[in-house]
Amino acid sequence: MSIIFHEKSKIFHLHNDSISYIMMILENGHLGQLYCGKRIHDREDFSYLLEKAPRPMSSCVYEDDKTFSLEHIRQEMPVYGTTDYRHPAVEVLQENGSRISEFGYQEHRIFSGKPRLEGLPATYTEDDSEAETLIITLKDELTGIKVELSYTIFARGGIVAKNMCFFNEGNGSVHLTQAMSLCLDLPDYEYEWIQLSGSWARERHVKNRILTHGITAIGSMRGNSSHEQNPFIALKRPSADEQQGEVFGVSLIYSGNFLMQAEVDAHDTLRLLAGINPSGFDWKLDPGEHFQTPEAVLVYSDKGLNGMSQTFHGLYQKRLARGYWRDRERPILNNNWEATYFDFTEEKLVEIAEKAKECGVELFVLDDGWFGKRCSDHAGLGDWIANTERLPNGITGLADRIENLGMKFGLWVELEMVNKDSDLYRAHPDWILATPGRNQSHGRFQHVLDFSRKEVVDHIYEMIAKILSEAKVSYIKWDMNRSITECYSAVLPSDRQGEIFHRYILGVYDLYERLTSRFPHILFESCASGGGRFDAGMLYYAPQGWASDNSDAAERIKIQYGTSMCYPISSIGAHVSVIPNHQVFRTTPLHTRANVAYFGAFGYELNLNKLSEEEIKEVKEQVCFMKKYRKILQFGTFYRLKSPFEGNEMVWMAVSEDQKTAIVGWYRILNCVNATFTRVELQGLNPDYQYRNSQTGRFHYGDELMNLGLITSDSTAGQAEGDAVPCTDFESRIYVLEAVE
Ligand code: DGJ
Numbered sequence: 001m002s003i004i005f006h007e008k009s010k011i012f013h014l015h016n017d018s019i020s021y022i023m024m025i026l027e028n029g030h031l032g033q034l035y036c037g038k039r040i041h042d043r044e045d046f047s048y049l050l051e052k053a054p055r056p057m058s059s060c061v062y063e064d065d066k067t068f069s070l071e072h073i074r075q076e077m078p079v080y081g082t083t084d085y086r087h088p089a090v091e092v093l094q095e096n097g098s099r100i101s102e103f104g105y106q107e108h109r110i111f112s113g114k115p116r117l118e119g120l121p122a123t124y125t126e127d128d129s130e131a132e133t134l135i136i137t138l139k140d141e142l143t144g145i146k147v148e149l150s151y152t153i154f155a156r157g158g159i160v161a162k163n164m165c166f167f168n169e170g171n172g173s174v175h176l177t178q179a180m181s182l183c184l185d186l187p188d189y190e191y192e193w194i195q196l197s198g199s200w201a202r203e204r205h206v207k208n209r210i211l212t213h214g215i216t217a218i219g220s221m222r223g224n225s226s227h228e229q230n231p232f233i234a235l236k237r238p239s240a241d242e243q244q245g246e247v248f249g250v251s252l253i254y255s256g257n258f259l260m261q262a263e264v265d266a267h268d269t270l271r272l273l274a275g276i277n278p279s280g281f282d283w284k285l286d287p288g289e290h291f292q293t294p295e296a297v298l299v300y301s302d303k304g305l306n307g308m309s310q311t312f313h314g315l316y317q318k319r320l321a322r323g324y325w326r327d328r329e330r331p332i333l334n335n336n337w338e339a340t341y342f343d344f345t346e347e348k349l350v351e352i353a354e355k356a357k358e359c360g361v362e363l364f365v366l367d368d369g370w371f372g373k374r375c376s377d378h379a380g381l382g383d384w385i386a387n388t389e390r391l392p393n394g395i396t397g398l399a400d401r402i403e404n405l406g407m408k409f410g411l412w413v414e415l416e417m418v419n420k421d422s423d424l425y426r427a428h429p430d431w432i433l434a435t436p437g438r439n440q441s442h443g444r445f446q447h448v449l450d451f452s453r454k455e456v457v458d459h460i461y462e463m464i465a466k467i468l469s470e471a472k473v474s475y476i477k478w479d480m481n482r483s484i485t486e487c488y489s490a491v492l493p494s495d496r497q498g499e500i501f502h503r504y505i506l507g508v509y510d511l512y513e514r515l516t517s518r519f520p521h522i523l524f525e526s527c528a529s530g531g532g533r534f535d536a537g538m539l540y541y542a543p544q545g546w547a548s549d550n551s552d553a554a555e556r557i558k559i560q561y562g563t564s565m566c567y568p569i570s571s572i573g574a575h576v577s578v579i580p581n582h583q584v585f586r587t588t589p590l591h592t593r594a595n596v597a598y599f600g601a602f603g604y605e606l607n608l609n610k611l612s613e614e615e616i617k618e619v620k621e622q623v624c625f626m627k628k629y630r631k632i633l634q635f636g637t638f639y640r641l642k643s644p645f646e647g648n649e650m651v652w653m654a655v656s657e658d659q660k661t662a663i664v665g666w667y668r669i670l671n672c673v674n675a676t677f678t679r680v681e682l683q684g685l686n687p688d689y690q691y692r693n694s695q696t697g698r699f700h701y702g703d704e705l706m707n708l709g710l711i712t713s714d715s716t717a718g719q720a721e722g723d724a725v726p727c728t729d730f731e732s733r734i735y736v737l738e739a740v741e
Helices: 304-319 346-359 394-404 423-427 454-470 494-518 553-563 590-597 613-635 702-707
Strands: 002-006 011-015 019-025 031-038 090-093 104-112 131-140 145-154 159-168 174-186 192-197 205-210 214-219 229-236 247-253 258-264 270-276 283-285 290-292 295-301 333-335 363-366 408-413 417-419 446-448 475-478 523-526 544-546 572-577 601-605 637-642 649-655 661-668 690-693 699-701 731-740
Touching: 002 104, 002 131, 011 131, 011 145, 019 145, 019 159, 031 174, 031 295, 159 174, 174 247, 174 295, 174 494, 192 214, 205 553, 214 229, 229 258, 229 270, 229 304, 247 258, 247 270, 247 304, 283 290, 283 494, 295 304, 304 637, 333 346, 346 363, 346 394, 346 613, 363 475, 394 408, 394 454, 417 423, 454 494, 494 523, 553 572, 553 590, 553 649, 572 590, 590 601, 590 613, 590 661, 590 731, 601 613, 613 649, 613 661, 690 702, 699 702
Parallel strands: 333 363, 333 601, 363 408, 408 475, 475 523, 523 544, 544 572, 572 601
Antiparallel strands: 002 011, 011 019, 019 031, 090 174, 104 131, 131 145, 145 159, 159 290, 159 295, 174 270, 174 283, 192 205, 192 229, 214 258, 229 247, 247 295, 258 270, 417 446, 637 649, 649 661, 661 731, 690 699, 690 731
């Protein structure tokens, strides 16, 4: 890996074995984009890639030159209102009402490693040899606004991490009304755009769009990254698929309002923007102040979507997630939410935990309802003190009882919220986000605390830190059950109200940072009504997230498949729940519910006391299986083989680092009659190893399994003849392939 600057041609070339990223200081001092893609040889001068031509209708920068128009030049930091009419990456509103700026090159620095981002989640290095960083400084002389564009290339994988930081070195205030983290101008638009979209209980479904002239965009204006759209997109060449071909992935390490946008212009070039959603954003920058954008991560893969996902998984697992739990196999848990909802007593909880312990479960999690007057969703949020009517011995007493069973204890919180029926709200009615004179809309009867205010975050921190330091709590599920409305802070001046959404999420990050550093052994799982804030920003603090409130196995196949596009399997909270399922009222076999949840941070979301003896036997086997293979399932190399969005069957697999063990999950939604013979070509095996197939007992070479495929036919062909046990709908199988000497 290296970053080269060619003094004469003024060209930067960032490259490693996988990627080349080439930029140039243009004749007007702006920064031009020349190439981003598969690694190419370096050369002194790539300026031939700058495409200029005299075009009749173009607006031009220089008096005597009809060829230099920013409209036709690919750029790194295009600004509003110049000769470029595409959407800008940056817009600066000045005191005289002008929005025009001119950022010209000043200097640059190249160094080993990667600096941390102040107050924001970001990828990191543990050793300076893992990455190199280039910081290019541009300045607008008229306003004195300076911007540092930071590019980090990692030694391994086609990864470039990018952010910008603005400094006001002038005498007047300005307003940043657009400050995107990443702008990538590509020379053509022959790509399919892939996004992860959905809604509550059907998050991150894979959706493809064909790019065409104009705007293609996704975003959130809800204050959280949202169930509806995820801050990730991929651009895939039409001929690329899961296993081969060119793909770009862009992920924003941010949990608030975001925008990801592709603009195809009249000359067929493609501008990709990713960053804070400019809608409603207005950050006042006084002299001496600075503003840091979130980080965007660009991944290039010439090995299809799986190649892209594996690069994200490796980076996010090892160099975004942090702390004690980062590399550790995740405990198998039993959460009481779907078992009891708000209807529990200490005794009932202990009974559930006892049965879980008998089955080999390692962690018992107490969900919503343990604090204040929280007996329904109408009251109690904000009062983080145990309800001693339900838990006579408080959280400390319950945690001790669970620990005495030989299990760890975990707790649910929703720290950003308050019910009006709470002591906290009665004491501090001005602590919620609410616009004077306007309706205060609720969501699930709750309101959002103004986390842009330090005193609010401090107060919540003190309350929860007290519990965590007194009781034996090993796990926290951090929930967030509504989006923001009427966003306004009681304390900020009118010209800073456009900062609240971002300040809010900075407050959330601050609280996460304080709690994770004070309680480093606690495993944090993020949650927002399921998967409403399942993003890379959260992964920095919480190495796993509850993927969805939908725990139905058939629904989960799609949700987890989509989630795996960007996020590691170890980060996907996935539980076995009861039938009929509580969200879709569907009945699926117990083994299928587990076979889906194995590919995630595994657990149970039910009262195991209600299962039959035969089912408990099966649960015990599931727990043993997960304990034996979770390292591979959660941290192995993951491949998507068959998409649930394209047919009745879905297949994925995980391979151990030494390629000696592979676990294939095969799933079929509806049963077939007189079914066809099916096979699936596996990936990532050693062609020369012989593997034993756990389903058949037969041995196959890796090259057999990868080229002629693993037979996945239903041996009964959907018929029930003789002794054969007929399959049903929602059938699934796990194939364990172990290499033999
Ligand atoms: C939403 C979460 O996603 C559920 O798992 C549960 O924790 C409830 N909130 C509790 O209110």
